[in-house]
Amino acid sequence: MSSSIRRALFAVLAGFTVLLCLCYTALLLVVSYVTEDMLVDRLLEREAAALRAHHARHAELRAPGLDLVRxxxxxxxxxxxxxAVVAAGRERGEIFVPGGAHYHLRAVRVTPAAQPVWLLADVGPVLVVSRLFREVGGVLLLVALGLVALALGLAWWLARRLVAPLQRLAHEVRTLPAQGRFDFAARSRRDEIGYLADKLGTALAGLHAALAREQAFTRDVSHELRTPLTVLKNALATAPDAAAARAQVDDMAATIDVLFALARAETLPPGPFDLRGCIEEVLLRQPGVADWDEARLVLDLPERLPVSGNRQLAMLLMENCVGNALFHGGPGCRLAVSFTDGVLAIDNSVESGRPAAVRGFLHGHDLLRRLAAAMGWSVRFEPGAGSYRVVIAPR
Structure with a gap:
């Protein structure tokens, strides 16, 4: 990025230099030719004034005092x-004739009622500007090219010098250590780059500290919650009438799994995987589902279902959706999983008259939506009188 900034700055400075040279060259040409024309016009004006003055004193016309004026x-x-110019009605003007002749014309009336007489100056032999460019134009061109080259070199040096602190700062950012202080060399500068380096170092230090605290929190919570949950599950396994308590413990474990997955979603790399394989693996984990016949379990899925996302997050999403369907559908529920037009639908029947039941996390739609959003997917829930549908749009 810094190289592109240097190239852009050099292009701007070089373009401005060349444009300035061209503008001053054009201005020089205009001023030179205008000055030359004004000088000739001034000479004709002086000759016209002398002609009128002589006619007023002597009542006759006299020859012009300059050899180039007739x-x-x-x-x-x-x-x-x-x-041809006079026939067009013009009384003064500048006429170029192919072959080198260059005339300046002026009409003079010695009295207001008199017919005009004409002063014609053939200024071709005395033109200075065009002759100057013909004789020393090569030298002027070489000098101009040398000045442009000098200006371009100065522009390159300025661009390199001005962008060097930004390049150094970018290199330091690219080579930042995973831990340690973020002390950029540009922090000592007393300009905008120094302010940027100071604020960037402070922000990066705070960000790394926050990430370290989050990692420590995740590690500590994982250890402090999973260990007592495991002990509690083992104790409940031998306790009578503890099915509801075991279910709550299972839900707490599932909640912890999902919360940790959401906390680590940014560090889990996305990629392609087969969603059908995830669905089949989740169904095989459910107790008794492997023995269901085709009337109770309907799978309308393609042979392969490639999607983009994170397989661990997708497994958690499928496991919670399917587990929620089996729990709330009742012992005799029917389950259908289908994929049509890029949308995965999980439908389960609900036994009529079945009392509503709550089973911890498996009723938390908000967490399921967050789980899907972490992969760029979407999920919606469509409850009905005798059925319940979850619609998932994978990426």
């Missing part, structure tokens, strides 16, 4: 290209 008493004596 006086024409009639438009008929003007060169053909100039006569």
């Amino acid at each position: 006086l024409h008493a009639s438009a008929a004596t003007l060169p053909a290209p100039v006569r």
